[in-house]
Amino acid sequence: MSVLELQNIIKNYPDGQNVNEVLKNVSFHVEQGEFAAIIGPSGAGKSTLLTIMGALLSPSSGTVLLNNQDISHLSKKKQTEIRLNQIGFIFQNSDLIPYLKITEQLQFIQKISAKEPLNAKKLLQQLGLDHRLNSYPNALSGGEKQRVAIARAFINQPDLILADEPTASLDSKRGREVVKIIQKNVHQQNKAAVMVTHDERVLDLVDTIWQIEDGKLKKIKNH
């Protein structure tokens, strides 16, 4: 069963007098335990696609099914709720909150969510962050920050993980490590994950690869 399914998504932006069609009839799906990657040149619509998957943006037309629920035209409030409880985000620059210690980054998510809390410390220890539990983000290396961001994405046990170029600010070795961690957790916990990336060197770690070009999406590697 698909965790996330996009059906005939079109997204238009007004561009002066014209209309700029960023996504042209895009369809996509990702299953439980599947790690999918979306690749493509800049400006191809990768980010727009990810924001639609992440209930941050509504498509101009088409259906977005998350666990069989149509989330394409929900209110802002409902979207926020979906993001909190069903989606875990990993951002490009990790985007940790500067005034929260590492454990608190996770505790905060648990605080605003009604879900049964996991052991945040244990999760961080599994990601090799034992010695960093009481540090602020500015004391961490880029790889460590991204590992905290991964922990933050998984802590609320979402069904879907969305990663936006998680290796962009890392060297190839650290970038590969980070993607490996995502892959491992996705498979272990049987989650669905979508990663948007430029980085072709990590593509051997994913299960399926989709390519986007000029607003059209096609699958180029099968499970």
Add this chain to the structure above:
Amino acid sequence: MYLTLKELRHDKLKFSALGLIIFLIVFLVLFITGLANGLANDSGSAIKETPAKTFILQKGSQARLNRSNLTEQDWQKFHSQYHNDAAKLSVAQMTIQKANNADKKTDITYFILDRSSFLAPTALKSQTDNHVYVSRKLEAEGYKKDDIFKDSSSGNTFKIAGFVNNESYSHAPVIYLNTHQAQNILPTSKQFNAIALKQKLAKNSKYQVISQQTLINNIPGYSTEQSSLYLMIGFLYLISLFVLAVFFYIINLQKISDFGTLKALGTKTSYLVQHVLTEMGLLSGIAILISFGITYLIKIKMPASMPFSLTLPTLLATGLLFLFIALLSALLSLIKVLKIDPINAIGGNN
């Protein structure tokens, strides 16, 4: 609250600096308010602290005691109607000096009244011969109990029988005389300035009828002092509203990307609004409490010659008003926070 406390803990320096600014403004407001109240007391407390609600003055006296002259006939009219709820009052601004030192003169105000009238402080009931009760303010001029002073113009001497509270009139300490004692000082002592009534009275076509507050407002200098000080206080509130709004706005501006991330992670906008308001409220609350403390110390240490008065209700009201202003400023600064689109968190810099 969770985010608020963590953020205050992390950015101690930034928030201490902001707290310091709030503290300085609140302190200035409290200080000027205290001064305004002090000056108001210094100007009119001898009238304000009486139970009189209404004053009857001669028609055309423009609410000034010293411009009003009433006669025994006028008194009979009111006395027969109000009995002991009416009282004669004369006010004379004069100069006294220490009996043995002609160089040191002090401006004072004589309050001339009947010993038994309701205007007289209780201590006056036992005032005899040349023994008089005077305002405690005279102590600051070096007068003590049993000192003898001389009325500079008439040369009469009086002995200080005791002090009553800090009563003063037009910034001069009050000396209470009964009509008998005043005869030697004021030749026209058959006449008097006003009749005080315990009741409220709206109008009387033959006299000027004014309330206690109107009388105080017309004490020479009172309105000018008060209006200029209250103008300053008003402007301070207005300035702080905008200064704080700008500061809060800038602080929130620095955190826009954090707010974007928080929203993308599923934090409700209402939670963020609450976070900002708690943060600013907490900060202002602490700053206000500290300024309460400092103001209290100042109040104790202030010399008697510098009038300063701040009652607990005024203190609390000022504090609450300021907290309200701070929260209003925080609300103004929130406009930006409400508009942040969580979408900014995705795509890094595009």
